[in-house]
Amino acid sequence: MSSPEGGPLLEGALLEARGVQVEFVTRSGHAARALDGVDVSVRRGEVLAIVGESGSGKTTLARTLIGLQRPTTGEVLLEGRPLTYSTRGLRNLRSRVQMVLQDASASLNPRQTVYESVAEGIRLHKTVASDEQARNEAELVSAAMAEAGLRPPERLFLRYPHELSGGQKQRVLIAGALALRPELLLADEPVSSLDASIRGEILALLLKLRQELGMGVVVVTHDLGLAWNIADRIAVMYLGRVVECGTTEEVLTAPKHPYTRALLSVVPEIEELEPVVLTGEVPDPSRIPTGCRFHPRCPALADGSAERAGIADACRTAPLEILPATGLHRVACHLDRVLSAQPG
């Protein structure tokens, strides 16, 4: 197997979620299932995009992958070993997997200099003691900042967040994560609050880090263009489940799930597709629809194509299985199953 760039895809997942459910109890006492059985895996040096709207569970999944959220059932595995949620277990996880949160401006301490922000992780994880090149703290901070494209780093050491541009703040966060030499970086909407011209630079940086450091990247986003720009594989989420997954080419150029198709059709740059604007919003996770969870909004059910295929009842009542994280193009859709079973 080889990646679209030509390099080999390494076997074996670095970080994996298996059958993960995350349940919250709402104030009214209802159980809201933010994640309702999710399998995803990411390998070393791979860029995986988790795509979905607000309420799809994509951020909960990212938080679960980094141990900020414990699954109600199912498990998260690091190199095949289940995570332990002890201080030591989490420390080990976070020295290898780092997360960059959504809003760069809100994630930096306004009273901390750039140097202090980047050095914080190095101190917590005692990276200086384990550095193979015996570099001191300032050298590590400097190197991480240079890698994140903050050059020359020394000139920015004593700056405060309010003195930085949006792109620079995002780079400071990435530098803080890189300083720990993670094998995997989780980035939640890394460019959604940035200007268009800066966006390309940050995405190019993520690709460069994968290339040069062999770092894996999980990027959580609602931006399909971003996924087309940098991701090897995509998992599309809807209401706590992965509804379609596969390589970026498969999912974005030959989407099979009606939800993925609808998402793609409303990307302003795509003119070939007739826009399918779904009505309503992702439902409340305390009231997951029966059968296929997408059926109340599904255009294939609304336009009668599910009826003609004789599966409209199944769409409304028969639950779909959890898609396994095999790396193959898979779709959780009754209609697709019927259509793909027909020859030709």
Place this chain on the structure above:
Amino acid sequence: MSGATELLAMRDVHVAYRTTEGTLPAVRGVDLVVREGEVVGVAGESGCGKSTLVSTVLRLQPKDAVVSGDVEVLGQDVQTISWGDLRVLRWASASIVFQGALHSLNPVQRVGRQIAEPILVHEPALPADQVQRRVVELLDQVGLSAARGRAYPHQLSGGQKQRVMIAMALACRPRLIVADEPTTALDVMVQAQILDLLRDLVRDLGVGLLLISHDLSVLADVCDRVLVMYAGRVVEAGTADQVFTDPLHPYSQALSGAFPRIGDPAARYAPAGLAGDPPDPRALPSGCSFSPRCPRAVDRCSEAEPPLVEVAPGRPVACIRVGEP
């Protein structure tokens, strides 16, 4: 289209902020017209002056801003009319849907009541049942059920709150609506819903819409004409399609390229970006203010600020290298 009434006419508008470190030019000579039934977009990044420009439309600019040039709404000079006339003009002639609208609703008041507020202010004699009827009508216009009017903002999703903001803007039946980043922070599907709604309103009510966004692809989708701003100036204008698919200014080209065409093999593993940050308005580069970041810049570019010249009818571009190989 050119025969339709000019709802908004801005001519050579300059806005500078007085600061302790001297004046800071935010908008430097912008011309812009919005006609009835027309959607005009202004694209640009943070700090390009687009929000400052918008604030002058209803004289909402901060006290320390100095405005020169003409800003006319329905023929009235907004910057000089009396306070009383301005009050009538706001909401009733033109209204604004602000950026960050999701946080500008009053959290402890039902949204129906908030939609009614501008009506109560402008038509105090209107009986309560008629106000209520108008609110229901407005909710319907923006695709919300009458029952939603009884909700508090926290009970609504982002898209629903944005719909409430649009209903408020429509409350006094204005002829011009200005929307500053109306879909930022919304999901793609909700964004598509809101853009559809705005399009329908323009078609059904014949209002003029001025749409501000950093996302050129959003503007390309909805607007008739688009202006691209950089460092306080318009650097290119044209039909939405021209500016998005055939941009002539190197900055517009970078903005347009920042949103890849999904399925385009050239964009795979090749995110397009632009090095550097927009210039500090206190220390604008000499000559063309885009030249330090411009991939096509030559020595001549730093000599003088390039004028906005029509390279084709309705196609002004401020770049001396347009048409050069």
